[in-house]
Amino acid sequence: xxxxxxxxxSPDMSFLExxxxxxxxxxxxxxxxxxxxxxxxxxxxxxxxVVINGAAHGRSSSPVPTTTCQLHMRSFSDGxxxxxxxxxxxxxxxxxxxxxxxxxxxxxxxxxxxxSANTGAAPDAHAAPVSKIMADRAFDAATCIGCGACVAACPxxxxxxxxxxxxxxxxxxxxxxxxxxxxxxxxxxQHDAEGFGGCTNIGxxxxxxxxxxxxxxxxxxxxxLVASLFKRxxx
Numbered sequence: 298x299x300x301x302x303x304x305x306x307s308p309d310m311s312f313l314e315x316x317x318x319x320x321x322x323x324x325x326x327x328x329x330x331x332x333x334x335x336x337x338x339x340x341x342x343x344x345x346x347v348v349i350n351g352a353a354h355g356r357s358s359s360p361v362p363t364t365t366c367q368l369h370m371r372s373f374s375d376g377x378x379x380x381x382x383x384x385x386x387x388x389x390x391x392x393x394x395x396x397x398x399x400x401x402x403x404x405x406x407x408x409x410x411x412x413s414a415n416t417g418a419a420p421d422a423h424a425a426p427v428s429k430i431m432a433d434r435a436f437d438a439a440t441c442i443g444c445g446a447c448v449a450a451c452p453x454x455x456x457x458x459x460x461x462x463x464x465x466x467x468x469x470x471x472x473x474x475x476x477x478x479x480x481x482x483x484x485x486x487q488h489d490a491e492g493f494g495g496c497t498n499i500g501x502x503x504x505x506x507x508x509x510x511x512x513x514x515x516x517x518x519x520x521x522l523v524a525s526l527f528k529r530x531x532x
Contacts, residue, residue, distance in 0.1 A: 298380075308371035312355065313338060313345060315370055332394040340364040340507060343442030346449070347395050348382040353446035353505045364444060364507045384449040388456065388492040401491040402443050405460055408487035412467060413475040431469045438466035440508040447502035447510075453494030458502040460488045461518035462510050468521055478525035485522055 303319045310318070313335050320330035336344035345365040349355030357363045358372045373379060381395065389397040427435075441462035448456045464481050467473030473480070496515060503512040 306370050308369065310370045311338065311366055312349070312368040312370065313366045332392075332396045334396050335366060338366040340367040341442065343444035346384055346444045346446060348385055348449055350380050353384070353449040354444075354507060362446075362505050362507050362509065364442075367507075384445050386445070386448045386451075386454040386493075388454060389445060389448065397445075399443070399445050401493070402445065402456070402459060404491065405456070405484055405487045406463060408483040409463065409467075409480045410476060410483065412472045414472045425471045427470060435466045435469035438462045438469070438510065438514050441466075441506075441510050442508060444507065446505045446507065448493065450501040450505040451494065451496075452499060452501065453497060455496045455502070456488055456491075456493040457496035457515050457518070458506065458510055458512070460484055461514040464521065465514040465517045468517060478521060478528040481518060481521040482525050485518070 301319055301323075303315060303322070306315055306318065313333070316331060316333055323330045334344045334346065336342040338345070340363065343364075346354060347365055349365070349368070354363060354365050355368045356372065357368055383389075383391050383395045384397045384399075386397075388401045389399055391397050439462075441459060443459060445456075445459070447458040448454055451457075464484055467480065468477050498512070498515070500512055503510060
């Protein structure tokens with residue numbers, strides 16, 4: 298751990314803007330700036346993510362979890378010491394400073410394969426009826442941005458909330474049905490192969506999720522996984 302002093306921090310700065318300010322100061326001193334992940338800075342892309350004072354993405358003054366880029370410095374006391382660490386998970390090896398390799402998430406998604414949807418002209422809106430309950434549940438699960446906070450917060454380093462969100466949002470829609478059961482087996486197998494821990498339903502993952510993915514998507518994954526044991530070739 299290295300201690301830095303940051304001056305002239307505005308309460309309205311985001312946490313990443315504070316790191317920018319620190320890096321500008323380090324550059325002027327001919328010191329190497331701190332490496333950290335970022336992209337859209339609008340809480341959408343899922344690129345940013347660090348453990349702040351022991352909490353994934355940090356603790357905002359708002360009761361709703363947030364991403365690191367949407368965490369503002371007014372959430373901290375003036376003159377406070379802030380501990381910043383990279384995501385703490387064996388499956389996320391540290392590349393440099395606060396940057397970790399999260400390509401394990403990409404491989405889990407790739408293991409899910411494709412969906413059997415026709416290409417070409419857009420179908421009529423009513424061509425594949427979907428109940429509102431199923432549609433809402435699919436949309437809720439699809440909001441996952443893959444930031445990795447769930448893994449960093451889980452005592453077991455499990456990525457089950459991420460994996461189950463990706464599985465659930467397709468399992469609720471007609472387009473995801475043909476490969477539904479082969480998909481869940483492949484993605485769970487890849488999850489385990491990447492070195493993520495097992496889920497023991499502690500719930501820290503859902504508590505820090507900036508998109509508030511509900512914990513019960515893991516129940517959906519478990520139901521589909523059990524059902525897949527009685528299916529052949531995913532059918």
